[in-house]
Amino acid sequence: MKNIVICCDGTGNEISENISNVLKLYRTLRKTEKTTPRQMVFYDPGVGTLARPNPWKKLVQDASAIFGLATGYGLDDNVLHSYEFIVDNYADGDAIYLFGFSRGAYTVRVLAGLIHKIGLIAKQQVNLAGSGLTAYKQFSSDTAQPDGGLDLRQFTDGGAPGPASKDDQAAQYARILSVKWPTIKFVGVWDAVASVIVPRPDRFYWPSLQVLAFVHRNPSIEIFRQA
Structure with missing residues (x-):
C-alpha cells in the first residue's frame, strides 16, 4: 500500500519566490519509496502557466496564458x-489524496468527479483517458442535475456499473x-473557482461555461476540506 498525492496549482502559478499553499505543501511532502x-507525489503548475523553452514560442504562450487566465x-x-499519473501508479488498497x-482546486474536484464517473482504467489503456474525459463531460452536459442521478457503484453481475441510460x-x-x-481518501482545496469551457455541437462558435458532474457532491470522497 502507498499514498498517491496530487497537487494542482492555480491559474498562472509557477515555481518562483512567491509560492502558493499547494506548492508549499508539495515542497514539504515526502517523495520517496524507501519509507x-x-x-x-505529482505537482501540476496550473492552467495558464508559462513555460518557454525558447524565445520563439513566447508570443504563442503569452496568448495561451492570457486565454487560460x-x-x-x-x-x-x-x-x-x-x-x-494516478493510473500509472495506482494499485488496490492505495490511498489517493x-x-x-484556485483553478487547481476546481481541477482536483473535476478529477475526483471523473474518477467517480468512469473509474480508473488499466495503465495499458492510458491512451484512452482522453475519451473517458470526453464521455464524462458529455454526461455532465446531458444531465440536468449532474451531481445527482444513479450511483454507478450499483454493479451488474458482470462486475461493471450499469449505465444510467443507453446514451x-x-x-x-x-x-x-x-x-x-477507488475511494478518494482526502480532497483539500484553497479558494476554489469554477470556469470551464465546454464546446457544444449546437453552439460551436459560442462555447458555454458549465459545472461538471460530481464536483459539488461526490460519494467517492471520504473527506473533503475547503479553506
Whole structure:
C-alpha cells in the first residue's frame, strides 16, 4: 500500500519566490519509496502557466496564458495529466489524496468527479483517458442535475456499473474497459473557482461555461476540506 498525492496549482502559478499553499505543501511532502508507507507525489503548475523553452514560442504562450487566465482553457490537460499519473501508479488498497489552489482546486474536484464517473482504467489503456474525459463531460452536459442521478457503484453481475441510460457514454466506457473503482481518501482545496469551457455541437462558435458532474457532491470522497 502507498499514498498517491496530487497537487494542482492555480491559474498562472509557477515555481518562483512567491509560492502558493499547494506548492508549499508539495515542497514539504515526502517523495520517496524507501519509507513506509510509500508515497508518490505529482505537482501540476496550473492552467495558464508559462513555460518557454525558447524565445520563439513566447508570443504563442503569452496568448495561451492570457486565454487560460480568463477562462480556464487548458483544464482538460491538467485533469488528464493528474488522472494518468494516478493510473500509472495506482494499485488496490492505495490511498489517493488530492490538493488544489484556485483553478487547481476546481481541477482536483473535476478529477475526483471523473474518477467517480468512469473509474480508473488499466495503465495499458492510458491512451484512452482522453475519451473517458470526453464521455464524462458529455454526461455532465446531458444531465440536468449532474451531481445527482444513479450511483454507478450499483454493479451488474458482470462486475461493471450499469449505465444510467443507453446514451450514457461514460458508463458504457467504464463497462467496456473493466475499470477499478477507488475511494478518494482526502480532497483539500484553497479558494476554489469554477470556469470551464465546454464546446457544444449546437453552439460551436459560442462555447458555454458549465459545472461538471460530481464536483459539488461526490460519494467517492471520504473527506473533503475547503479553506
